[in-house]
Amino acid sequence: MVDFSLWDILRNLLMALRWTVVLSLIAFVGGGLVGALLLFARLRGGKAAARAVGLYVQLFQGTPLLMQLFLAYFGIALFGIDVSAWTAASVALTLYTSAFLTEIWRGCVASIPKGQWEASGSLALSFGEQMRHVILPQAVTIAIAPTVGFLVQVIKGTALASVIGFVELTKAGSMISNATFQPFVVFSCVALLYFVLCFPVSLYAKTLERKTHGRRA
């Protein structure tokens, strides 16, 4: 019987922590890109596109992320593609993140007074010019705080990728706990590491929120 010190456990968890970070970044960046595309489709594409994006958002917000992960894992495999946990987790988390971000950003764009659209439209600006010069600069300022806040949800969401065999912090925790027979210590460390990762982001989001509210009030 080998004895494992706290440092052995922590060191191995820290090694796994980087995959949590990498997966979070993939989901956040990928979700941001897809979300931005969906937002433009919703703003520009007429009623049908708006409805389709609305359905997309409702689908991802109204079903468990765990099921989305399973569907990506088994769904991509149906097409005869050998799917790794990496692919499935990246795809599912990107789609999930995009649905939330597009909804958050839509709210931010909607909070820009209608007069701004009308005024810029009457100056003969095209939709692209309106977005670039008038709407987005204002909407982005409002959007930063909730977007950073959502990053915490994404980081926590990556923990579910452990269920389809993606070895990140949570999965590593389960494996180490099985090897060391010290579940209490291991899962305390896992929770602590997530906290260390998420808490600064939460605080930063709160600070940003206070700033934007101060500026607008």
Add this chain to the structure above:
Amino acid sequence: MGIEFDFGAVLAEWPLLLRGVAWTLGLTAVGTVLGLAVGTLCAWARSGGPTWLRVLASTYVELIRNTPFIVQLFFIFFGLPAAGVKLSPEVASIIAMVMNLGAYSTEIIRAGIEATPKGQIEAAVSLALSKAQVFLRVVLPPALKKVWPAMVSQIVIVMLGSAVCGQISTEELSYAANLIQSRNFRAFESFIVATLIYLALAVALRRLLNWAGPRFFFGR
């Protein structure tokens, strides 16, 4: 290459699915009632309690809000027995859900409480109501009314989050889907069916809570 779907094989297992739905709804109901109670208590502690209680409540809220639900669940189910507390999967699931909703609803209710005009509290105090009476009859109902939409969203999120409880073999809906696919190897179909049921449950739960809130919790 053709893909053939066989939803019949999944739907034939409807008793399992039904049981799963019952467990999911049961967990959600208990989790919601107890979670809202915990949230109300902590919101009161954070807005009007003594300093040590405030610190305790904020620590709890921040710890829960900044760690994944699945880790909380694993900590309670796998970690606590090592410290001498042994729990069944169902009890562990409920504790995790209550703690989770409790933390989120604390913040939501607190936002509502802080929006209460000071004059209303002063007026209530001048009517010789006790501190508890002021909180329960003057502060809480309008606060709940203001934040109810956010609360409903959070309860739906907790219901969807309960899918994770299948991982510690609580027999809720996602566990049923897993069991079905291990019997008939129709993984994609089982999870599609389960996902659609979750979607229907989420829509129905949202409607139910939006309807029930004004009638039972804060009056109209």
